[in-house]
Amino acid sequence: MGRRVPRAGRASRVGRTGPGGGLPARRRRCGRQPGADGVRAVPSPRPDRWGEPVPGTVTAVAADSERNGEEGTGPWRRRLHVVTGKGGTGKTTVAGALALALATGGQRVLLAEVEGRQQIAQVFDTPPLPYRERKVASAPGGGEVYALAVDAEGALLEYLEMFYNLRSAGRVLGRIGAIDFATTIAPGVRDVLLTGKIKEAVNRPDGTRPSGLAYDAVVLDAPPTGRIVRFLNVSHEVAGLAKMGPIRAQADGVLKVLHSGQTAVHLVTLLEEMPVQETVDAVAELRAANLPVGGVVVNMVRPSLLAPADLRAAREGSLDVEEIAAGIKEAGLEPTAELIAEIAWEAAQHAERVALQERQRAEVARLNRPVYDLPLAADGMDMGMLYRFAELLRAQRMVP
Ligand SMILES: Nc1ncnc2c1ncn2[C@@H]1O[C@H](COP(=O)(O)OP(=O)(O)OP(=O)(O)O)[C@@H](O)[C@H]1O
Ligand SMILES: [Mg+2]
Numbered sequence: 451m452g453r454r455v456p457r458a459g460r461a462s463r464v465g466r467t468g469p470g471g472g473l474p475a476r477r478r479r480c481g482r483q484p485g486a487d488g489v490r491a492v493p494s495p496r497p498d499r500w501g502e503p504v505p506g507t508v509t510a511v512a513a514d515s516e517r518n519g520e521e522g523t524g525p526w527r528r529r530l531h532v533v534t535g536k537g538g539t540g541k542t543t544v545a546g547a548l549a550l551a552l553a554t555g556g557q558r559v560l561l562a563e564v565e566g567r568q569q570i571a572q573v574f575d576t577p578p579l580p581y582r583e584r585k586v587a588s589a590p591g592g593g594e595v596y597a598l599a600v601d602a603e604g605a606l607l608e609y610l611e612m613f614y615n616l617r618s619a620g621r622v623l624g625r626i627g628a629i630d631f632a633t634t635i636a637p638g639v640r641d642v643l644l645t646g647k648i649k650e651a652v653n654r655p656d657g658t659r660p661s662g663l664a665y666d667a668v669v670l671d672a673p674p675t676g677r678i679v680r681f682l683n684v685s686h687e688v689a690g691l692a693k694m695g696p697i698r699a700q701a702d703g704v705l706k707v708l709h710s711g712q713t714a715v716h717l718v719t720l721l722e723e724m725p726v727q728e729t730v731d732a733v734a735e736l737r738a739a740n741l742p743v744g745g746v747v748v749n750m751v752r753p754s755l756l757a758p759a760d761l762r763a764a765r766e767g768s769l770d771v772e773e774i775a776a777g778i779k780e781a782g783l784e785p786t787a788e789l790i791a792e793i794a795w796e797a798a799q800h801a802e803r804v805a806l807q808e809r810q811r812a813e814v815a816r817l818n819r820p821v822y823d824l825p826l827a828a829d830g831m832d833m834g835m836l837y838r839f840a841e842l843l844r845a846q847r848m849v850p
Contacts, residue, residue, distance in 0.1 A: 463728055477516065523820055525731070526849060526850075528712055528713055529652055530652050531545075531548055531667065532714070532715040533745075534678040534715060534718070535673045535675060535717050536676075536718075536724065536725040536728040539750075540718050540747075540749035542570065543830050543836070546570065546671075546836055547843055548560060548572065548669050549667075550595060550837060551589075551843040552666070554840065555591040557594075558591040558596070558666050559595045559665060559667045560583060560595075560596045560667075561586070561598075562599075562647075562668065562670050563599050563670075574597065574747045581599065581601060581605075583596045583597070585597075600648065600728040600806075602640040602644055605647040607721075629802075640701055641681050643700075645682065648668060648670055649703050649704045651664070675731070678726070679732070679736060682708060708741060708742070714743075715736055717729045717743075718749050719747070719748055721806070721807040721814075724848050729814065729817070732811060732818050733819070744820075746821045747818070747822045747843075747848075748822065750824070752825075754800075756800065756801065758850065760801075764794070764797035767798065769794050769797060776792055820848070822846045824843070825842075
């Protein structure tokens with residue numbers, strides 16, 4: 451994790467790809483086969499350092515929060531899960547864990563990204579993703595997670611091929627500069643191409659599967675909160691611009707998926723002022739745009755190290771000095787006045803952070819959405835921890 455990976459090569463962009471997408475089986479199988487080539491199948495989770503999720507973490511959500519039948523209360527049986535949040539709060543990590551959670555028990559899930567940053571490859575510790583669906587992980591019970599890095603250029607070529615049957619679309623477009631048009635001049639068109647590809651994956655049929663669909667669920671590692679409504683609603687703008695034709699049909703198709711009760715837009719936040727404020731604003735914007743708000747995932751939760759009474763005492767500076775000294779002795783150190791003061795100061799800092807977390811949690815609860823907690827992984831993220839997070843999301847009933 452955290453390893454930087456180079457941008458994907460630009461070869462082999464055209465063509466419906468991945469499960470049921472028309473690629474030869476040989477290429478479809480090119481995802482890593484867990485266990486076969488050194489990738490852990492289902493790593494046994496690390497010992498639990500923070501305890502099982504506290505019962506009642508999932509906020510009881512009043513039935514009156516249902517809006518137009520679009521907002522459910524979880525567990526999310528929706529087929530398209532859009533994951534957004536303030537930058538750096540853990541969108542890609544949560545999207546990855548959610549994909550694993552949804553795949554658990556034998557489902558096939560697609561995890562897609564749209565910002566050309568190759569973040570999924572980093573989280574799953576695989577080589578950069580081309581514009582081709584590729585298996586990146588197995589989930590317990592025979593589930594599979596495929597991943598795809600959608601880019602506007604690849605989506606445009608694929609789209610033109612589908613609608614106009616342009617075999618050498620790439621060559622033709624390269625000459626007339628239509629790719630520049632789609633990727634730079636018309637950001638609205640760019641976004642409709644990206645969301646259009648996601649819609650295609652959500653709806654793609656596959657007669658060989660019991661569900662009749664290529665994917666049981668699609669998880670989108672989406673743009674951050676500041677851009678999410680524009681990104682999802684851009685189909686609306688395009689639908690207004692183009693009165694007819696395939697672009698309009700594409701835009702209408704995207705809107706239909708977003709508003710059909712198949713979609714949930716989940717928000718990732720930290721229990722800090724700025725991310726919580728952005729979450730509150732984003733929920734209001736999503737609701738105003740009539741987009742289906744899902745759950746709130748509170749990431750990087752720090753467990754409280756002290757009992758409530760000690761937290762209070764630490765903040766008031768009234769911790770029992772004798773007790774601190776005894777603890778220091780127990781640790782085999784000399785309880786000097788400096789050391790005692792330092793520990794009392796650290797306890798006060800910790801108590802302050804816990805109190806801040808609690809205030810922010812109250813803000814999150816006011817959103818009246820189900821809330822799911824993921825702990826701060828003290829040693830950083832790795833694949834084992836990602837599977838652990840998937841388990842925690844399942845244990846909190848974010849997924850059925
Ligand atoms: N619960 C966690 N505990 C510890 N580290 C975490 C946790 N969640 C995410 N991280 C780490 O925090 C960093 C940011 O996470 P991530 O890339 O998922 O955020 P993001 O919201 O997708 O960021 P960006 O806005 O850049 O796309 C990564 O290094 C990731 O490994
Ligand atoms: Mg990300």
